[in-house]
Amino acid sequence: MLKLLKKICEVGIITEQFNLNDTTDIEFIGKSCRKLINKYFASSLAIRMVDAGSCNGCELEIQALNNPFYDIERFGIHFVASPRHADMLLVTGPVAKHMEAALKATYAAMPKSNLVVAVGNCGVNGGEFGVSYASLGAVSNIIPVDFTIEGCPPTPAKLLTGIMQAIGNRNV
Template sequence: MLRILSQALRTGLATEPAPSTDDAELAEIGVALQRRIDARVGRSLALRQVDAGSCNGCELEIHALNNPYYDLERFGVHFVASPRHADALLVTGPISRHMEAALRRTWRAMPAPKWVIAAGDCACNGGEFGCSYACRGSVDQVLPVDVSVPGCPPTPLDFLRALLAALSMPER
């Protein structure tokens, strides 16, 4: 226990701001994001992530959003386990046909506003895989997409910008 306390004390606060070029940008995007969430949702924003054929590169970067540097929850965004609790669906991958039905069902289970974010090149335009016997080729072939986040994979900051964009969309 002593060692844990000592390690915790030595580590200090890793959450940015910390010496990094991304600092100002992260703080700026984060604050803007929090304002939009307050205005649009009036509580924290619940995200449900579905991998529909990703190579798992996007998942690694989405995981990074929860690390102490980005600490997504401080901006009022958190990932939920059930689509029934989710405001937005974060979809990765070129929509493998084997995941098509599961993705549709996940979306159907969500309450409005049902925002859909296509995350990564594959979800946006098929990426390296495209359209084939095995893949639909992009999220918009299957679901209405509100925001696209290109990148292979998108960086954590790209994801934050996309969330901000999603919340800045006019009401449907």
């Protein structure tokens, strides 16, 4: 037990203050989004994530948002198990035909005032898989999409920026 506590103290808080070199400053977006989240989502934005046919690459990077470096919860954003609790639907693709009904049902179970974000090149435009006997391609072919985050897969930093931009876009 002491060793465990020692390790926790030694490592300390490693969550990063973002100052990315590109044009978007996550810390800045995060703070302004925090205001919007406080105002419109009662201080917390709940995300339901659905893999509609992804290769699992995007999922690994979305999972990374919960690691101590990115710690997405500090912005009031967290992942939930039920679409009924969700303000945002994060969908990776391409949408496999076998997932069409499940994706539609998840979307239908959400509260009306929701945001849908398509993640990854496959979710955005079908990527490597396109449209075929088994794949429906982009998420927007199935449900209305408010915002897209490209990448194969998008990095956690890119995901974080995208999620925040999606919130910002909605209420500006």
